[in-house]
Amino acid sequence: MAKTQIEKKAPIKYQFFALTPQGAGPIAEQELLELGLAVTHTESSGVAFEGQLAAGYTAILWSRVASRVGLLLSRFEAASDAMLYQGAMEIAWEEHFAVPNTFAVDVTGAASFVLNTKYAAQRVKDAVADRFRDRFGARPSVDTKNPDIRLLLHLGPKNASIYLDISGGGLHQRGYREHTGPAPLRENLAAIILLRCGWPQIARRGGALLDPMCGSGTLLIEGAMMAADIAPGLFRKKHGFECWKGHDLQIWENLINNARSKAREKKRSLPPIVGGDKDPAVVKAAMKNAFRAGLADFIVVRCRDVSLLAPPKNHYAGGLVISNPPYGERMGQLEDLEKLYSDFGRALREKFNGWKAAVFTANPSLAGRMGINPASRDEYYNGPIACQLVQYAVSPANFEKQ
Ligand SMILES: C[S@@+](CC[C@H](N)C(=O)[O-])C[C@H]1O[C@@H](n2cnc3c(N)ncnc32)[C@H](O)[C@@H]1O
Known part of the structure; x- marks a missing residue:
């Protein structure tokens, strides 16, 4: 008998990392737990958590503490320049963005084989470009100022992790502050x-x-x-997931609509x-x-x-x-x-x-x-x-x- 129902794919469980200013990891942990997110690990300058896409979107919209939120694409052993390039080359970039998109790579952390973080970023950019060129005969361009896709390379002593920056730059830029005095706080x-x-x-x-x-x-x-209870991300105009192939607009819009009605309710008190x-x-x-x-x-x-x-x-x-x-x-x-x-x-x-x-x-x-x-x-x-x-x-x- 022919199947009448389309089989539903199981939702993907992602690993995320919320970067914070130095020392604020434990405060972000508390905040993410209160948002109902599944925290897996906390460091002085960030918190790892996991869940479906809505978990990452929730952190972008609601975290007051995080500076950025990354979605883990790959973590691999990298004890040399060649291993970094190879690990980055093995990521199926074509599933995440396309040749016409622009991209940039930011680097955090340190590894003994990396003397210059700019060089490490360059190796990842080369791997992305080479993989696209091998498959499509063309490569996406780099735009360090305003890219469609921002990648985060985190270097550890033996491993490298590559994240898609779904926040798309500093979450501290809430969008309400056009006018500042001489020494504003982030x-x-x-x-x-x-x-x-x-x-x-x-x-x-x-x-x-x-x-x-x-x-x-x-x-x-x-x-x-x-x-x-006004979501800190409610006024931000641009997000890092907009050009990402995995973006789910419906999930994002549900979260935004929910945040808008909350903001209307509680202001009066x-x-x-x-x-x-x-x-x-x-x-x-x-x-x-x-x-x-x-x-x-x-x-x-x-x-x-x-x-x-x-x-x-x-x-x-x-x-x-x-x-x-x-x-x-x-x-x-x-x-x-x-x-x-x-x-x-x-x-x-x-x-x-x-x-x-x-x-x-x-x-x-x-x-x-x-x-x-x-x-x-x-x-x-x-x-x-x-x-x-x-x-x-x-x-x-x-x-x-x-
Ligand atoms: C470091 S800034 C505050 C920045 C602020 N937190 C922000 O995010 O924009 C210090 C402020 O103190 C104000 N200030 C200095 N002396 C003052 C005084 N005697 N009375 C009131 N304000 C004063 C300055 O005009 C300045 O705007």
Whole structure:
């Protein structure tokens, strides 16, 4: 008897890797577990997880911490240049993209046989091009700036892994920030800082979020998006899977539609989110960014000096005061900065009993001017600059003896 039903293929289980800033792997692990993803392994700068395509798409749309998400194409032994080329040559590239597409190869990690990561990238590019040329007589071109397909080569001591970068470049570029001040925080670093300070839990109990030196408003906008359950990837225009032959538009659109309706629901119940900055141009930029994120009605930004910092009127649920003040590396002179941190600390001691506070700074000795004993210190990198997140529980028991 003829078969009447078309046999359904079993869905493919993929291996993914979410790259994070150094030190943020465990925070991303927690986040991906809360998103219901199956984490298999966590490192200081990333998390491996597995699942069907929707798992990778979920991470792209919902991870606030990840910098990129890669879908594993192959992992193979590579102890020499020739093995790297051979391993890359064996990937069925023609199943993933086509000759008219452009591509690029980025490299992370290190291996003893690789003295120059650019050369390793070149070997993978050669393998891709040679495989296409052998089969089709033509090869895809390389475009390092805006490729259709971005590949990630990760080198380990004995193995190489090649991923398709399904995020298509930095996930920190959320798309809401067109206007910045002089030293903006990366959006995913701002999210990491807020998660580390327990902001989602504070928001759930009605606590406020204040940033008295808010610059372009990154901490405020990321904080509002977290509290309102707005997917961080909702405003991104371009993704790395768009030209990939395995892309499933239906799965992506379902996730996007679901994220859109969630964002509409929860905005109305946001707690007070208030920023300040002494620079009027920067205040304008923060307001424009909040507008672009659809949060203009929920974030207030005022032009004022940190010394005038006060809790929002008629707000009694406490909250989090967090800031990334200037720290001298890129702006500000030391004496002025000492006064700035001490003004900030005084305002906290006088008016914020019972609140949590935090500063993110590349100059931990300036944090010493706050006059409050820190509850914790964590180290993160803001680009190439080593920074500390210093947290405080604002209470007379923790004030330094003057
Ligand atoms: C490092 S930037 C903050 C960047 C911000 N986190 C962002 O992502 O755009 C520090 C900000 O502190 C502001 N600032 C400096 N001194 C201030 C003061 N006394 N009162 C209020 N804001 C001040 C600066 O204008 C600057 O925008």
